[in-house]
Structures are given as C-alpha cells and as structure tokens.
Amino acid sequence: MNQPSQRAPRGAGRRRALVAGTALVTAAGLLSACGGDGKPTLHWYVNPDGVDTFETYAKECSTDDYDISVELLPSGATDQRVQLARRLAAEDSSTDLMNLDPVFVAEFANAEWLAEIPGDLATEITNSADGEGDYLAGAADTVIWEDKAFAIPLWANTQVLWYRKSLADAAGLDMTQPVTWEQVIQAAADNNGSVGVQANKYEAYMVLINALVQGAGGDIVSDTEAGRDTKVDIDSEAGREAAAIIKMLADSQAAQSDLSVSNEGTSLGRMFLKDANAPQGAGEFMLNWTFVYKFYQGQIDAPDGITQELFDDLGYARYPATVEGEASKPPIGGIDIGVGAYSANPEFAMEAAQCITSTQAQVDLALNNGLMPSTNSAYDEVAASGDFPEDLIELYRTSVDEGGPRPKSAFYALISSAIQARWHSPTSVDPGSTPKDSADYLQDVLEGKALL
Amino acid sequence: MTTLTAPAPTGNKPVISDRSRAENRLGQKLIAPAIVLMLLVTAFPMLRAIYLSVFDYSLTAPDDREFVGLSNYLTALTDPLFWQTTGITVLYMVVTVAVELVIGFIFAMVMHRVIFARGVIRTSILIPYGIVTVVSGFAWQFAFTSTNGFVNGWLPGISADFNWFGETNSAVIAIMVSEIWKTTPFMSLLLLAGLAQISEDMLEAAQVDGATWWQRLWKVIIPNMRAAIMVAVLFRALDAYRIFDNIFVMTNGAQKTESISFLTYRQTIEQFQLGMGSALSVLLFLSVLLVAFLIVRLFRVDLAAARQEG
Amino acid sequence: MxxxxxxxxxxxxxxxxxxxxxxxxxxxxxxxxxxxxxxxxxxxxxxxxxxWDNYNKVLTDDLYDFFPRAIINSIGISLIATTLSVIVATLAAYAIARLEFKGKKLVLTMSLAIAMFPVVSLIGPLFDMWRTFGIYDTWLGLIIPYMSFTLPLAIWTLSAFFREIPWEMEQAAQVDGATSWQAFRKVIVPLAAPGVFTAAILTFFFAWNDFVFGISLTSTESARPIPASLAFFVGADPFNRPASLLAAAAVISTIPIIIIVLLFQRKIVAGLTSGAVKG
Known part of the structure; x- marks a missing residue:
C-alpha cells in the first residue's frame, strides 16, 4: 500500500477492492507509512537476533533515493519461513529485503522468489564456495542454488561445546583434545552435571540430528537437487550411531529434565546454578550457538547475573565427535540477505542488500550481538578488536569452515519436518528402529504418500 | 423500517397478500447483508477448498499444479497420522466436555442457590470466559513448566522437575486443563439458565414425597434440564472438536498432541500443500458435520425447540 | 453440611x-x-x-514496539468488526423477529451451521482469496471474517431479545400522536438497546479472542492482533521466550475484558443464556 503510484496498473476490480480497503483502514486512523513525498521505503524483514544493529544499519544504508524500514519476523526459523513465503507467494511488492535462514534459500530460490545476485559479487560468492574468496566457504555455499547466488551471507553461525571448566576438570576430561559425545555425557553424568542440547520438536533438533549423522560420516539425504527423488540415507550405520547418542543422552543422569522441550534458551540457566550441590548443580556441557559468549558476558554483575569469576570458568571447545577418531561436523547456521523477486525497487533493494552486508555491518553484529561474520576480512577485524578471545575466534572460523551444512533441497522443510516427526521425542529414539522408520517415512512423504 | 408497523387494515384479502408480499421483500432485503457476508467467508472458500482438493498443488511450485482426482483423500484416509489426530481430537472432545459438564453443573447449582455476592461470582466466572484462549494457554503452560511454574510444587507425588510436556499423556492433560478452565463458565451459564426453569413447586412436591436429594437430582432436576444440557453439550462438543489455540501455544503439536484442526493448519500454512490441505479441510468439515449429526441423533436434541421459536 | x-x-x-x-x-x-x-x-x-519493569518494557521499550501496535490493531479491528457486525445482525434479527418472509429458516440454519464451522478449514482458501483481492495482512482482511463469524451469535442473541419486545407499544404511541420515527426512537430503541449492547459485547469478545485468522491472514505488525502477537512474542534473547514479559503482555490484553466484565456482567450473562435455552 505504500507506493501505489509506482505500481503497474492492475485490474480495476482489484484496485477498487484495494481502495475500499485503504479507505476503511484510513478511516480507522491506522495508516502509518503512506508517505507522500514519493521516496520509496524498502521493507527489510529481520529475524529477532541483533535487531538493534539491524535498526542502525537500516538508517545507515538509507539514501536520498530510499528509506529502509525494519520489520520483525517471529523467532522460530520455521515461523520466519512461513511468514516470508506467504508474502512472496502473494507476489508482494513490498517484500524487498529479507533475512533468510540458510536452509530455506534453496526452497525460495527454486520457487523463484529471490532475485539473483548480479555481477562481481555473485562471482565472489561462488568462488568463495570453492575456497577462493573472502566469504567463508561454509557460509558462501548456503546461498548457491543451481550454480547461481541467490542471497548474500550476512553472518555465519555455528555451534561449539560450551562448558564449565571446573566440571571438565572434575571429570578429568582433557578439553584440548577432541572429545566425543560419549565422553561428554559420561563426564556430566558422573560429576553432577548435565548436557544441554536443543531437542524440542523444531528446527534446531534437526540441526542436532544432522550434526550427529554427519559426524559419523553419513548423511540424512543425498542427491538433493533431484527434488522429490532425492536419496534417503538416514537408515545407515551413521544414522544408528546418531540415534545411539541421542538415546544415551536421554537415558543418562546428565539429561536435563526438560530435554524433550529444550531450546537454545532453556539450558542457558543451567550453566551457573546457584547451588552447586543441587541435582546437576555442577553446571553443564552445552551445545549452543555463538551468541552464548556475549550472553554470559552481559550477565556479569547484572542483577541475578554471574560473577567475573564464574564467567572465567566458562570454557569452549569444538563440537564433540559422534565417533571417536572421526572429526566432528559442527552445525552451520546464520543469516543470508535475500532480495525479493517482486520488489517494486529491485535495484535499490540490491544496493541496500550490499550495504547491509558490508564488512563494517558484519563487524558490528559480531561486537554488539556476538553474531559472527561470514567473511574473512570481517573476521580479521573482529579478531583485531580484542573483544573475543583469539582462540574462540579461531574455533568459530574452523567450525564454519569444516562444518556440516544441513541438506540443501527445495524440499528441505518437508525433510526436516519428517525427520523431526520420527526422532521426537528424544526419549523414544531407538537406534534399532528410529533410523529405519524415519527413512521409510521420509521416503513416503517425499513421494506424497504420507501426511506430514 | 417503521412504515411497516402502521396499523394494519384487517379482513381485506388482496391487501393482506400485498402486505405480505411487501413484508417478504423487506425481510429478504434486511437479511441479505448477513447472508452475503456469511457466504463470502464460508461457502465460497469451502467450494474453493473442494476444487483445490483434487489437485497436487504446492504454494512453492504453483506452476506444477496437477489434477490428481481423489488421491489426496485416499492418502489422507489411509494415513495413520490422520486417524491418530482424529482419535486424539475425539479424546479431547469427550474428556473436556464430560469434565466441564460435571464441574459446570456444580457451578450452576451453586450459583442458583447462592443469595449473597452474586455479582462477584458472576464477574469471576465471566473472566475465564472472556479471557483470550492464547493467554489461558500460556498461563497454564508456564504453570506446568518445572522451571518457572507452580504445579509441580503444589501437587503431591510429582517431582519438582517433572516435565509435563515431555510425554503424550501429561501434555494432553495440561492442554485439557487449559481448555476446561477457559470454557467451563460457558457451560455453567447455559446450565444455570436451564436450572432456572425448573419450578420450585415440583421440587417441593418431590421433597414432601420423601425423595432424597440424590433422587430429586436424578428424577426431577436433570430430566427437566434435558434441553439445556443437550444444547450445552452440542455447542461445547463442536467447539472442543475444533481445538487449536491451546495446542498451538502449549506444545505446538509435539508429543502427538496434534488435533485434526492443527494437522490441517500445518498442511496448508506451514507445508504450503494447498491441495492436500484442502482435502483435509473438506474432511475436517465433514467430520464436524458427522459429530453434530451424531450428537443430535444420539441425544435427540431438538434444536428448533431448544434455541428457537420458544 | x-x-x-x-x-x-x-x-x-x-x-x-x-x-x-x-x-x-x-x-x-x-x-x-x-x-x-x-x-x-x-x-x-x-x-x-x-x-512494573516488565510492564514498562512491554509498553514502551523499542524492542517490544510490536506489542503496543498489536493492542491498537486488536482494539481497532475488534471495534470496527463489532460495530459492523451488530448493525448487520440488527437488521437481520429485526426481520427474523418481526416479519414473515421466505428464507427465514435458511438464515437461522445457515447461522447455526456457521457457528459450528471448523474455522481452520477456511484459512487455506481464504489466504488465497485475500492475496488475490490485496487485503492479505490488512485490517479489512480480518474485519470481514470476524464479522462473518460473529454474525450467528449476534443474530441469535438479538432475535431472542427482539422477540421479547412488546412491539404493540409502538403502535400505541402512534395512536397517541407520535410520528412513526418518534415512536420508534422513543419506544423501541430504549427497549432494543440492551439487547444490541449485549450482542456487541459478545461479538467483541469473539473478535478479541480470535487466533486462527490472526495468525493465518497477517504476516506483519500492520494487522497482527494481540493473540497472534503473543504467540510470536520475542524478547531480547530470541531463543528464550521471555515468560515474565509475555505474562505482562497477557495481563494487559486481559484488562479490557476485565473492565467489560466488571461493568456489564449482568448483561453478558443474560445475553449468553437468552436464546440459548428456550423451552
């Protein structure tokens, strides 16, 4: 409704409906942004991490030609996808810029909802995916669909193992060496600690399953470009290894009581419990994203927060290995910026997208919000700032570079939901049956033979 | 509107027929806006759902829309998930309505007998009725969580870190509690209205005849409230069959707590499968009709007598 | 005992x-x-x-500016839908209570059917229709379904009230020399007003409570009502639903309900039970 004047004329009936709608809405005193000066407003749909920095860059990247306004999406990746997809399916011309979870780029690009990234930037991104550019390979790879770039990586997320040094010491675990899931679970269980993961029925549980399967050298699916004919691989040795670990955790003393509804937030409070002698009071090993560091740092001396001393007890290490001796595949996440295919101002939007993803913006996101960059140049600046320990920065960078992405498929949402449906609840996972059940179910779902 | 109420000349046949024709026209004009509005949002979309349900049609690939006949229905009806969600929906309906009927009846009895603080009781009973279902869902969800809630602390025999949303049975109970809390007032008010219509004379006569309280309840009160009870059950049952908000808020369908409405919602809105989603919509609609039909038949509710022209 | x-x-x-x-x-x-x-x-x-920290944050902090916006949406949408719905329902209920015409049964049956309609089965096609009409994610896009779904309740309640009105009084007034407009305004309006008012309250409750349309037919703050806003509530830490802030928001959304209930409890009870159980 913002720039009717810039729209191609449409059917009169439809316009009348629009006018009637507008009139009514105006009458109700709602009209917010129908500015009359003809300067277009680009709408930027953002996910809720780092909103303050996004607001800053929305202002910074506004020019004499256009303004950028920030619209907030829901917190869950699945909800974000739904909200965006519904606007795009409606060919909404006001969906100009959007923050996309990497796993949905393929689906959106395949549906022709995203404008292709043009020129040099596209080349830079595609080269980076092969390890020859400024973008981290793991991040660059997420925006490429059928050899073309459909979004610009903004920040790259990964999970590392956060833990209480005192807990690891008590268990006698050498954290300088790669540790396995089994060791971590055992160490926590034997020393009044717990293990924090994300195992509610939602996207992050899929992240966990995928990391476990890939860590055992397998895949959930392969040949994903074949769409519905993709090959289902989860019924394999790797799938069973992954299931065995989830079962081990669920059956262990180290499982947190809310395991089956746990998310990125639920285990945060279990790292530094007030009473060390309470059950699981010794703290935890927690698999979680990069925001954790800034989160606990912000808690120092806050009301109900933690002390510097406790913060110094926070350790970090690479994602645990599924199988001893085999390198782990840390999860990759983050946010890519896409430009809507139906944007009324595609050139402006593309220009704004580049401004929003500038090196400086990436550095600011890292320093303000703990959301780590997607380019090497930004990483270098973040490292130079001294805000993060150097070894942590290196840990992040290696994790993204050597990480295991989730399947890149136009049917990703289907794959993810099907896997979640059979692997949730974690307490019901059985290495003997779950991988096979989920493989059969996923196959049926992909063939349209089963309901999801 | 008012012209019509002018004193009518009587006894003149042609005039009456003119008048009744005019009345007919006016009546139809007056109801037209309501009819149009109701049809616009129900009948038209429903027809469209029937049409879309015979296609394989995904929002992400609108160009690949393909006619598939009745295969969406076939897939749905042979799928264990469909029957599982239907089963759990029926469970929600039966249990919540039964519990509400008992609690609602007790509340109605109390409200009927009480002579003091009527306003206070009425006010407090209307608050759950008016409160947003989503708020009720959140209130109970947080109440049941081990990290910030109080239920685990208050219930004897439940460990402090029991995770209510960790298994199907307890999660279903939590959802039902929220649903029952929110809708019992509606039930009790309908029953109260029925209770008010029982004549005191009849009760006194029964008492004089030496009927115990229990006998009076079963022989006099309940039979005389039959219509009220049936209407309350019918309305609440159909409402409960469509349960959605509480599930969305409290478990988001995890732990097999998904209802048939929720399944339909996920197909259309989350999975973008408009074809299959439409087929489920049609099935949901038909199943509501079936439930309504069964209740009306089973309990021989006379709706016209109960709600209309009384 | x-x-x-x-x-x-x-x-x-x-x-x-x-x-x-x-x-x-x-x-x-x-x-x-x-x-x-x-x-x-x-x-x-x-x-x-x-x-009051949580309340302050929810109402004034920039981070939560979606919530005050949702309050405005909810109040605006619910009030407009209520007003329009009650007007349309009053016309229909008057006809049903006072006139003999063909199709009376149809309206009653239809509104009963709609009261039982599974809302979820409509959102797919409605979403499709609304984006074609260009009213997806607008106030109007919610006002229309709210009107349609509150009409049955409003019509039932109002026709029950109207049937109780002694319409002869109007004629009596006219005999006494009042014009028909005066008779209507002085006699009928005061008698009908409580019914209309009650229907309006019940209609408002419905619109205020709606969730399914609220989440399916909106995608931004521009029309998202309170229940949907609560369900998508995000705080400073996106991974952690801020339970206490959410609770503060929930309490705020309940205040209008409590005020209405406190003021009009008698009318609401009368409205809920009238027409529901007769005979």
Missing part, C-alpha cells in the same frame, strides 16, 4: 476461576533474569520481584 455446601461451592468457584489469573499476574512480576535462570513457585521468590 447443607448450610456449608453453598459457601464452600462459592469459594471453589472463586479459586477455580481466579487462580490462573492471579498466577499470570504474579508471573508478570518475576524479573526477566530470574525467569531465564529458573524461578519456580507461585509467587516471585525473594528478591526477584521486578515491580
């Missing part, structure tokens, strides 16, 4: 109805940090009472 039964019953009703309300109010005073760390118990534990 017999004497104690009623007071005990009253107590049970009060506790049953109000406990969850008190609980959510109590939760809204727990400090945000303590909720993240875990703060079980009915009342905020020692030193974790946040005072």
């Amino acid at each position: 017999k004497k104690l039964g009623v007071p005990i019953g009253v107590l049970v009703i009060l506790v049953w109805c109000l406990l969850p309300v008190v609980w959510i109010i109590s939760l809204s005073f727990k400090s945000e940090e303590s909720v993240t760390a875990g703060n079980p118990g009915f009342l905020p534990s020692d030193g974790t009472n946040a005072g």
Whole structure:
C-alpha cells in the first residue's frame, strides 16, 4: 500500500477492492507509512537476533533515493519461513529485503522468489564456495542454488561445546583434545552435571540430528537437487550411531529434565546454578550457538547475573565427535540477505542488500550481538578488536569452515519436518528402529504418500 | 423500517397478500447483508477448498499444479497420522466436555442457590470466559513448566522437575486443563439458565414425597434440564472438536498432541500443500458435520425447540 | 453440611476461576533474569520481584514496539468488526423477529451451521482469496471474517431479545400522536438497546479472542492482533521466550475484558443464556 503510484496498473476490480480497503483502514486512523513525498521505503524483514544493529544499519544504508524500514519476523526459523513465503507467494511488492535462514534459500530460490545476485559479487560468492574468496566457504555455499547466488551471507553461525571448566576438570576430561559425545555425557553424568542440547520438536533438533549423522560420516539425504527423488540415507550405520547418542543422552543422569522441550534458551540457566550441590548443580556441557559468549558476558554483575569469576570458568571447545577418531561436523547456521523477486525497487533493494552486508555491518553484529561474520576480512577485524578471545575466534572460523551444512533441497522443510516427526521425542529414539522408520517415512512423504 | 408497523387494515384479502408480499421483500432485503457476508467467508472458500482438493498443488511450485482426482483423500484416509489426530481430537472432545459438564453443573447449582455476592461470582466466572484462549494457554503452560511454574510444587507425588510436556499423556492433560478452565463458565451459564426453569413447586412436591436429594437430582432436576444440557453439550462438543489455540501455544503439536484442526493448519500454512490441505479441510468439515449429526441423533436434541421459536 | 455446601461451592468457584489469573499476574512480576535462570513457585521468590519493569518494557521499550501496535490493531479491528457486525445482525434479527418472509429458516440454519464451522478449514482458501483481492495482512482482511463469524451469535442473541419486545407499544404511541420515527426512537430503541449492547459485547469478545485468522491472514505488525502477537512474542534473547514479559503482555490484553466484565456482567450473562435455552 505504500507506493501505489509506482505500481503497474492492475485490474480495476482489484484496485477498487484495494481502495475500499485503504479507505476503511484510513478511516480507522491506522495508516502509518503512506508517505507522500514519493521516496520509496524498502521493507527489510529481520529475524529477532541483533535487531538493534539491524535498526542502525537500516538508517545507515538509507539514501536520498530510499528509506529502509525494519520489520520483525517471529523467532522460530520455521515461523520466519512461513511468514516470508506467504508474502512472496502473494507476489508482494513490498517484500524487498529479507533475512533468510540458510536452509530455506534453496526452497525460495527454486520457487523463484529471490532475485539473483548480479555481477562481481555473485562471482565472489561462488568462488568463495570453492575456497577462493573472502566469504567463508561454509557460509558462501548456503546461498548457491543451481550454480547461481541467490542471497548474500550476512553472518555465519555455528555451534561449539560450551562448558564449565571446573566440571571438565572434575571429570578429568582433557578439553584440548577432541572429545566425543560419549565422553561428554559420561563426564556430566558422573560429576553432577548435565548436557544441554536443543531437542524440542523444531528446527534446531534437526540441526542436532544432522550434526550427529554427519559426524559419523553419513548423511540424512543425498542427491538433493533431484527434488522429490532425492536419496534417503538416514537408515545407515551413521544414522544408528546418531540415534545411539541421542538415546544415551536421554537415558543418562546428565539429561536435563526438560530435554524433550529444550531450546537454545532453556539450558542457558543451567550453566551457573546457584547451588552447586543441587541435582546437576555442577553446571553443564552445552551445545549452543555463538551468541552464548556475549550472553554470559552481559550477565556479569547484572542483577541475578554471574560473577567475573564464574564467567572465567566458562570454557569452549569444538563440537564433540559422534565417533571417536572421526572429526566432528559442527552445525552451520546464520543469516543470508535475500532480495525479493517482486520488489517494486529491485535495484535499490540490491544496493541496500550490499550495504547491509558490508564488512563494517558484519563487524558490528559480531561486537554488539556476538553474531559472527561470514567473511574473512570481517573476521580479521573482529579478531583485531580484542573483544573475543583469539582462540574462540579461531574455533568459530574452523567450525564454519569444516562444518556440516544441513541438506540443501527445495524440499528441505518437508525433510526436516519428517525427520523431526520420527526422532521426537528424544526419549523414544531407538537406534534399532528410529533410523529405519524415519527413512521409510521420509521416503513416503517425499513421494506424497504420507501426511506430514 | 417503521412504515411497516402502521396499523394494519384487517379482513381485506388482496391487501393482506400485498402486505405480505411487501413484508417478504423487506425481510429478504434486511437479511441479505448477513447472508452475503456469511457466504463470502464460508461457502465460497469451502467450494474453493473442494476444487483445490483434487489437485497436487504446492504454494512453492504453483506452476506444477496437477489434477490428481481423489488421491489426496485416499492418502489422507489411509494415513495413520490422520486417524491418530482424529482419535486424539475425539479424546479431547469427550474428556473436556464430560469434565466441564460435571464441574459446570456444580457451578450452576451453586450459583442458583447462592443469595449473597452474586455479582462477584458472576464477574469471576465471566473472566475465564472472556479471557483470550492464547493467554489461558500460556498461563497454564508456564504453570506446568518445572522451571518457572507452580504445579509441580503444589501437587503431591510429582517431582519438582517433572516435565509435563515431555510425554503424550501429561501434555494432553495440561492442554485439557487449559481448555476446561477457559470454557467451563460457558457451560455453567447455559446450565444455570436451564436450572432456572425448573419450578420450585415440583421440587417441593418431590421433597414432601420423601425423595432424597440424590433422587430429586436424578428424577426431577436433570430430566427437566434435558434441553439445556443437550444444547450445552452440542455447542461445547463442536467447539472442543475444533481445538487449536491451546495446542498451538502449549506444545505446538509435539508429543502427538496434534488435533485434526492443527494437522490441517500445518498442511496448508506451514507445508504450503494447498491441495492436500484442502482435502483435509473438506474432511475436517465433514467430520464436524458427522459429530453434530451424531450428537443430535444420539441425544435427540431438538434444536428448533431448544434455541428457537420458544 | 447443607448450610456449608453453598459457601464452600462459592469459594471453589472463586479459586477455580481466579487462580490462573492471579498466577499470570504474579508471573508478570518475576524479573526477566530470574525467569531465564529458573524461578519456580507461585509467587516471585525473594528478591526477584521486578515491580512494573516488565510492564514498562512491554509498553514502551523499542524492542517490544510490536506489542503496543498489536493492542491498537486488536482494539481497532475488534471495534470496527463489532460495530459492523451488530448493525448487520440488527437488521437481520429485526426481520427474523418481526416479519414473515421466505428464507427465514435458511438464515437461522445457515447461522447455526456457521457457528459450528471448523474455522481452520477456511484459512487455506481464504489466504488465497485475500492475496488475490490485496487485503492479505490488512485490517479489512480480518474485519470481514470476524464479522462473518460473529454474525450467528449476534443474530441469535438479538432475535431472542427482539422477540421479547412488546412491539404493540409502538403502535400505541402512534395512536397517541407520535410520528412513526418518534415512536420508534422513543419506544423501541430504549427497549432494543440492551439487547444490541449485549450482542456487541459478545461479538467483541469473539473478535478479541480470535487466533486462527490472526495468525493465518497477517504476516506483519500492520494487522497482527494481540493473540497472534503473543504467540510470536520475542524478547531480547530470541531463543528464550521471555515468560515474565509475555505474562505482562497477557495481563494487559486481559484488562479490557476485565473492565467489560466488571461493568456489564449482568448483561453478558443474560445475553449468553437468552436464546440459548428456550423451552
């Protein structure tokens, strides 16, 4: 409704409906942004991490030609996808810029909802995916669909193992060496600690399953470009290894009581419990994203927060290995910026997208919000700032570079939901049956033979 | 509107027929806006759902829309998930309505007998009725969580870190509690209205005849409230069959707590499968009709007598 | 025993109805940090009472500016839908109560059918229609379905009220020399007003409570009503639903309901039971 004047004329009936709608809405005193000066407003749909920095860059990247306004999406990746997809399916011309979870780029690009990234930037991104550019390979790879770039990586997320040094010491675990899931679970269980993961029925549980399967050298699916004919691989040795670990955790003393509804937030409070002698009071090993560091740092001396001393007890290490001796595949996440295919101002939007993803913006996101960059140049600046320990920065960078992405498929949402449906609840996972059940179910779902 | 109420000349046949024709026209004009509005949002979309349900049609690939006949229905009806969600929906309906009927009846009895603080009781009973279902869902969800809630602390025999949303049975109970809390007032008010219509004379006569309280309840009160009870059950049952908000808020369908409405919602809105989603919509609609039909038949509710022209 | 039964019953009703309300109010005073760390118990534990902080944040902090916006949306959409719905329903109910015409049964049956309609089965096609009409994610896109779905309730309630009105009084007034407009305004309007008002309250409750349309037919703050906004509530830490802030928002959304209930409880009860059970 913002720039009717810039729209191609449409059917009169439809316009009348629009006018009637507008009139009514105006009458109700709602009209917010129908500015009359003809300067277009680009709408930027953002996910809720780092909103303050996004607001800053929305202002910074506004020019004499256009303004950028920030619209907030829901917190869950699945909800974000739904909200965006519904606007795009409606060919909404006001969906100009959007923050996309990497796993949905393929689906959106395949549906022709995203404008292709043009020129040099596209080349830079595609080269980076092969390890020859400024973008981290793991991040660059997420925006490429059928050899073309459909979004610009903004920040790259990964999970590392956060833990209480005192807990690891008590268990006698050498954290300088790669540790396995089994060791971590055992160490926590034997020393009044717990293990924090994300195992509610939602996207992050899929992240966990995928990391476990890939860590055992397998895949959930392969040949994903074949769409519905993709090959289902989860019924394999790797799938069973992954299931065995989830079962081990669920059956262990180290499982947190809310395991089956746990998310990125639920285990945060279990790292530094007030009473060390309470059950699981010794703290935890927690698999979680990069925001954790800034989160606990912000808690120092806050009301109900933690002390510097406790913060110094926070350790970090690479994602645990599924199988001893085999390198782990840390999860990759983050946010890519896409430009809507139906944007009324595609050139402006593309220009704004580049401004929003500038090196400086990436550095600011890292320093303000703990959301780590997607380019090497930004990483270098973040490292130079001294805000993060150097070894942590290196840990992040290696994790993204050597990480295991989730399947890149136009049917990703289907794959993810099907896997979640059979692997949730974690307490019901059985290495003997779950991988096979989920493989059969996923196959049926992909063939349209089963309901999801 | 008012012209019509002018004193009518009587006894003149042609005039009456003119008048009744005019009345007919006016009546139809007056109801037209309501009819149009109701049809616009129900009948038209429903027809469209029937049409879309015979296609394989995904929002992400609108160009690949393909006619598939009745295969969406076939897939749905042979799928264990469909029957599982239907089963759990029926469970929600039966249990919540039964519990509400008992609690609602007790509340109605109390409200009927009480002579003091009527306003206070009425006010407090209307608050759950008016409160947003989503708020009720959140209130109970947080109440049941081990990290910030109080239920685990208050219930004897439940460990402090029991995770209510960790298994199907307890999660279903939590959802039902929220649903029952929110809708019992509606039930009790309908029953109260029925209770008010029982004549005191009849009760006194029964008492004089030496009927115990229990006998009076079963022989006099309940039979005389039959219509009220049936209407309350019918309305609440159909409402409960469509349960959605509480599930969305409290478990988001995890732990097999998904209802048939929720399944339909996920197909259309989350999975973008408009074809299959439409087929489920049609099935949901038909199943509501079936439930309504069964209740009306089973309990021989006379709706016209109960709600209309009384 | 017999004497104690009623007071005990009253107590049970009060506790049953109000406990969850008190609980959510109590939760809204727990400090945000303590909720993240875990703060079980009915009342905020020692030193974790946040005072009005959570309310302040939800209403004024930029981070939560989606919520005041949702309040405006909800109030605006619900009021407009209520007004229009009651006007349309009044016309229909007048016709049903006073006139003989073909199709009377049809309206009654249809509104009964719609009262039972599974809302979820409509959202797919409605979403499709609304984006074609260009009213997806607008106030109008919610007002229309709210009107349609509140009409049955409004028509039933109003026709029950109207049937009780002694319409002869209007004629009597006219005989006494009043014009038909005066007769209508002075006699009928005062008699009909309580019914209309009650129907309006019940309609408002429905619109205020709606969730399914709210989440399916909106995608931004521009039209998202309170229940949908609560379901998508995000705080400073996106991974951690801020339970106490959410509780504060929930309490705020309940205030209008409580005010209406306090002022008009008698009317609401009359409205809910009238027409529902006759004969």
